[in-house]
Amino acid sequence: xxxxxxxxxxxxxxxxxxxxxxxxxxxxxxxxxxxxxxxxxxxxxxxxxxxxxxxxxxxxxxxxxxxxxxxxxxxxxxxxxxxxxxxxxxxxxxxxxxxxxxxxxxxxxxxxxxxxxxxxxxxxxxxxxxxxxxxxxxxxxxxxxxxxxxxxxxxxxxxxxxxxxxxxxxxxxxxxxxxxxxxxxxxxxxxxxxxxxxxxxxxxxxxxxxxxxxxxxxxxxxxxxxxxxxxxxxx
Numbered sequence: 206x207x208x209x210x211x212x213x214x215x216x217x218x219x220x221x222x223x224x225x226x227x228x229x230x231x232x233x234x235x236x237x238x239x240x241x242x243x244x245x246x247x248x249x250x251x252x253x254x255x256x257x258x259x260x261x262x263x264x265x266x267x268x269x270x271x272x273x274x275x276x277x278x279x280x281x282x283x284x285x286x287x288x289x290x291x292x293x294x295x296x297x298x299x300x301x302x303x304x305x306x307x308x309x310x311x312x313x314x315x316x317x318x319x320x321x322x323x324x325x326x327x328x329x330x331x332x333x334x335x336x337x338x339x340x341x342x343x344x345x346x347x348x349x350x351x352x353x354x355x356x357x358x359x360x361x362x363x364x365x366x367x368x369x370x371x372x373x374x375x376x377x378x379x380x381x382x383x384x385x386x387x388x389x390x391x392x393x394x395x396x397x398x399x400x401x402x403x404x405x406x407x408x409x410x411x412x413x414x415x416x417x418x419x420x421x422x423x424x425x426x427x428x429x430x431x432x433x434x435x436x437x438x439x440x
């Protein structure tokens with residue numbers, strides 16, 4: 206099945222160039238027409254991935270990502286001409302899956318798209334419920350649950366596909382250190398296409414979400430090495 210990439214970019218030349226390039230690689234593309242109703246057009250198009258510029262007419266990309274995340278977990282890559290860390294942090298914290306700074310190198314963009322589509326959709330087809338201590342990861346649902354504690358009912362938090370994949374790596378070897386390089390390789394295929402802050406920002410967002418069920422305390426940073434889940438497999 207041909208996958209669809211929805212492009213939210215207000216520079217017609219850039220949008221057209223990206224659309225033409227991706228079409229040559231076998232993707233179906235759609236380009237936003239109404240910048241006042243970006244979320245509606247994305248919903249109607251039902252794409253497999255969204256490329257979102259930050260600086261847009263009417264409302265910026267952060268606004269539309271926030272609106273989109275209320276109803277959809279479609280993977281989003283932000284495109285921006287601003288390369289400062291603040292925009293990266295905002296993008297990732299609001300639910301973006303990756304980030305690319307203009308001027309865009311089309312082969313790099315293609316590699317990011319291919320990797321993100323692979324880990325989002327191929328991974329979702331895998332069977333997987335993982336248990337570690339009081340936590341259960343339902344990989345297909347992108348959800349981690351804390352078991353009922355005394356009079357407290359079970360509680361769950363929803364994750365992005367990227368966050369789910371990180372948690373899965375930690376759940377597969379509870380107590381063991383998972384090297385930063387291993388996570389990068391498993392998630393993004395090659396660190397040649399990754400901003401050095403992307404993993405750290407993703408981990409920060411994961412901990413913020415996990416704080417609602419105590420998962421943030423279980424995920425420990427091992428300085429100079431990586432991360433580990435500080436619970437036993439069958440506790």
